[in-house]
Every structure is written in structure tokens, then in C-alpha cells.
Amino acid sequence: MHKAILFDLDGTLHNRPKSLVTFFRDQCERFSMNVDLNRFVELDNEGMRWKDEVYEQLVKEYQLPLDPQQLLADYVTLFPRFAQLYPDVEHTLEQLKAKDYKLGIISNGKKGFQRAVFNSLSINEYFESVIISDEVGLRKPDARIFALGIEQLNVQPEQALYVGDQYDTDIIGSRNKGLKAAWKTNEQVDSDAHFQFSSWRQFIPKLQQLEGETWSSAKQK
């Protein structure tokens, strides 16, 4: 039985793709920018690229009469306010808390900024430990940041489960430190396949779900 559950933030609890789109629509309006949303999302590359480069590129590509630094400052200040959770996250945390799991966060991200995103999600009350890579000078998949996480919750690796969406960073990383791992497959994966299964016992039920009502009627002779 596990005693602690630690979570990644972006793409796991924080619906960053949705937050980003909502924020950028708002930013475009406020700065009267006519920029393709998809291009912004593409340049962002799932948060892999920091926004200074992204805005510099956008200003160049779209010949915007704007200062990239001003857009960056606007992003740093306002993006956290647009941060939103995936559906059912809060209810899940409540249930885990009720079962006495110790909960923690281990997130790669910029000091201050990532903390602001976390605070904006209004889930502080559930967590005993919140680690941001830039604050501690370690980044996932470094085993030492997972060691820090379980140390702060006062549990052994094998008593902890790590939940994340980046396979190499989160799953391989936490497994290397001896934690159990749960993989949240991201929306990219979900949207390319119409469904996913790991044993054939799951296949028919998932197919029926995809087919909807028609399974029981149309195919019957």
C-alpha cells in the first residue's frame, strides 16, 4: 500500500494546452495582434521553449509593431491567472486526501512563474510538498529531485507513486529512483488514436464505446 502520491504539474494536473490557448486569445485581443493560434502553440512546443524566443519569432514572422519583451512580460504576469485544471482533478485529490495519502508536487519550471501557476490552480490545501525545479537547482528526470520529494513527505521510494505525462522525464525518471509510476497519456496521443488498450479483454468494450449505440442494433442481422 502506498503512503504518498506525487504529481507532475503541466500536462498532468494543469491543463496547460487549454490554459495557453485561452491566455493567447486574450493576449491577441489586448495587443490587437493577428497571429495564428496554431503557430503560437507550435512555437511553444508543449512548453519546451521559453517564451522570449517564441515572441521574438512571432514579432519577426508577423512583422508585429510590438516589443517581444513587452509580450513576454505580459505572459509572465498574466498567464498564471488563466491556469486551469483538467476535469475531475480536484475531486480526485479530495478522495486521496480522505484516504490519508500524503500528496506532493514535483514540477520542472521557472522560479516564481511556475509557483504562480500552481497558486492560481487553488489546490494548495491538498499538498504537503511543492517542488519547482528552478527553485532547488535540480530537474526531472534527475533522481535527486525525486529523492527530495519523498524526503519532504517522509516516505520510502517504494511507498510512493509518481504521476506524470512525460514518459522519459516522469515515468523513467521516477522508476529510476524506485518509485512506482502512473502514466497520464497526453492529449496528442489520445487524439491520434481513437482509443487505446493494453489487453484484448478491453478491446470489445472500447470498440462499443467508439461505435456508440449502433453496436447493438445496426450490425445485428
Add this chain to the structure above:
Amino acid sequence: MHKAILFDLDGTLHNRPKSLVTFFRDQCERFSMNVDLNRFVELDNEGMRWKDEVYEQLVKEYQLPLDPQQLLADYVTLFPRFAQLYPDVEHTLEQLKAKDYKLGIISNGKKGFQRAVFNSLSINEYFESVIISDEVGLRKPDARIFALGIEQLNVQPEQALYVGDQYDTDIIGSRNKGLKAAWKTNEQVDSDAHFQFSSWRQFIPKLQQLEGETWSSAKQK
């Protein structure tokens, strides 16, 4: 509602990892080879490398008094007899057949050899179309091999679902031709993560499964 379902063979219907291990144990015994099974599996690289190279490497590494060509010939002849299905495959195919789905196979593989593997699985009766890449001179993810598959079943792309375990080859490939796609996550993925989920609604049930009986008792205060 879909009219046709097409399947990848190795890693999807055919439990190739298990077949390979069973075959190789037998081969080691017959040739009195003392070779680490894991090394063989590693060199095979999930079937990405054809066996001539694998056996040449093994003979060199283990200084075996054997001819790599003889081991290869043995593999080509006998491996297909060890081919076995994943659990529940046959029952699934029966149910799909009963619902009047047209079923097909699109498999990358060597002429003759891959056909022998397929025949050995004893599921011929379920399929109206069986395409082996080497026989038709096209390989997944080439859109034309998916076009051929649906043509043989006489359906439109959007009426067909493709089921496979290789994300780029099977899922991206079939999606590019306009088919629906179902992704069978392979055992490698399953074994590194303790479970997998795509929406938070699935999290607690899967966690309960992982925790087993203890969820309802031990954590209750």
C-alpha cells in the same frame, strides 16, 4: 459505424515476444548453445533486425562453434511453429465476425516467413484479406498499403479501423490514409509504468486496482 477492422500482426495479435523466447529456449537446447536469452532478445530489437545479423553477432560474441547461416535456416523453418496469440484474441475475432465486420491483416514482414507465422496462428478463417509488406512491395507507414487493405475489403477509409501497437507505423500511418485507429500499447510501455490513464475519472479505479484489497481497509481510519 465501421464496416471493417484491419490488424497489425506482430505485437498486436501475435504475441511475438513470447513466441520468440519460447523458440529460442528450444533452439539453444537443440544446438547446445549457452547464450543469454536477454542478449538474444536485445539483439533482435523487437524484430527490427533480421536474424542473419543477430546470429552472426551471437556466434562472434559467444564464440559458438556454429554456422550463423544454419541457425538462421533453423529460425526460418521452426520459429513459425512457436507462434502464439495474445490472450483473448481468438474470442475477440469471433465476436467481431459475429457482428459482420470484415476483417483484414496488414503486416510488415518477410515473404513466406510472415505468411508461415500467420498460418501457424490458425486464425485464417476470420480474415478476408491478408497483406504482407514484402509480398506487395509496400511497407507501413506508406499510405498505399493501407489503401490496398481497404480496397481488398471493399470499404472506404472512414469505414475502417486499424489496430496496431507501433505508434508511428500503425497509428500515424493509418490516420494519414483516413482510417480510424486503435493503439495497443506494448508490454514495454506497460511494464515501466504501473498503470496508465488518460482522464482523471479513470485514476481512482486504476489506483484501487494497483493497491488491491488494502484500499478499502488499511487506509480507512
